[in-house]
Amino acid sequence: MSRVSVAGVGGAQLEMPGMPQRLFPATPSKLATFADCPRRYRFAYVDRPSPPKGPPWAHNSVGSAVHAALRSWWELPRDRRTAGAARQLLYGAWSPTGFRDADQSERWRTRAAGWLTDYVADLDPGDEPVGTERQVAATTARLALSGRVDRIDQRGDELVVVDYKTGRVPSTDDEARGSPALAVYVLGVQRTLRRPCRRVELHHLPSGTVASFEHTERSLANHVRRAEDVATDIAAATQALEDGASRDEAFPAVTGRQCGWCDFRPSCPAGQAATPARETWSFLAEDDAAGSPAAGG
CATH class of the missing domain: 3.90.320.10 (Lambda Exonuclease; Chain A)
Structure with missing residues (x-):
């Protein structure tokens, strides 16, 4: 017999007889969050209201500005898609959030503008993306x-x-x-x-x-198989919560070095105990030679 499902806590699929099973809605970020740490997934997708996040990160500010500038560059008329335009778009999209100070932000803005200049120089402005x-x-x-x-x-x-x-x-x-x-x-x-x-x-x-x-x-x-396996684990954790398990039991923390830069560190005692917090600019290349998450996408 076929079944239908309705959304429960955190997107759990509660099945009802007689209708097809509902598909689990997932993005790469959603699946990766649970695979990395179920508790971080709970903070982001289950708890409502979601706990406040920590401060923004400088490397994310760099990545966001570069992505925004490239998107806007392709939206320009073809005859205006120049290296100079890319730099101006980067300047307009730049945010100083997460940097140690204004000098550091300015250095990185100049550096990122140089990346863009070199990158668009190798692009054909008339080769319209799909x-x-x-x-x-x-x-x-x-x-x-x-x-x-x-x-x-x-x-x-x-x-x-x-x-x-x-x-x-x-x-x-x-x-x-x-x-x-x-x-x-x-x-x-x-x-x-x-x-x-x-x-x-x-x-x-x-x-x-x-x-x-x-x-x-x-x-x-x-x-696809690995993504479906993660979705199965999410459903099991959500069902455990529905069945009476505590939130911390259903969505345990996976602690380690990554807790130093977790956005939800302020709400996670386990992460706070696992490792010291990182400075919000510490993943910029000139400031840290140790391992880090991928900067800016």
Whole structure:
């Protein structure tokens, strides 16, 4: 007998006899949050109101400004898509939040403007993308997946997913192959635009390098299987909460070095005890030589 499901706490699917099962709505960020730390997932997607986040991070300010400038650059008339325009768009999108002081913010604004100048110099302003900041979606047997693609290019008869990166370390082909988000984007482009799409590219602006991977049906199926496994774990945790487990039991904290930069650290005693807090500018290349999360997307 088929079943229908209705949303419970945190998006849990409560089944009712007689109708098809409802798909679990998921984004790459939502799935990655639970895979990294169920408690962080609870703070972000289950608790209402959601606990306040900690202060903004400087490396995220860098990434956000670069992404915004590139989106706006492609929205300009073709004859205005110049390196100078890219720099001005970066200046307009810049936010000083998260930096140690105004001098540090200014240094990084100048540095990011240099990345953009070099990057757009290698672009053909007339090579119109199929989409920029394009929302795409796809379904599997159990998931309703969605995501926003930085850029979609036309290459011959196929479409290519392009993702901008501004972190300290250049991207690798293995990173492109293993990225769950990029796999979701490929599936979404295929389903939303109904065009062939297999190739994903990570454009690392600080180094001017491109990492890539050509997905196959098998590689995409592997990503889907892992995403569905995470969704199953989310449903189990949510059901445990419905059945009377405490919130901390149903969504345990996974502690470690990452607790130093977790947005929900102020609300998580376990994370506070695990490691000292990081300074909000400490993941900028000139300020820290240790490991960190990918900066700015």
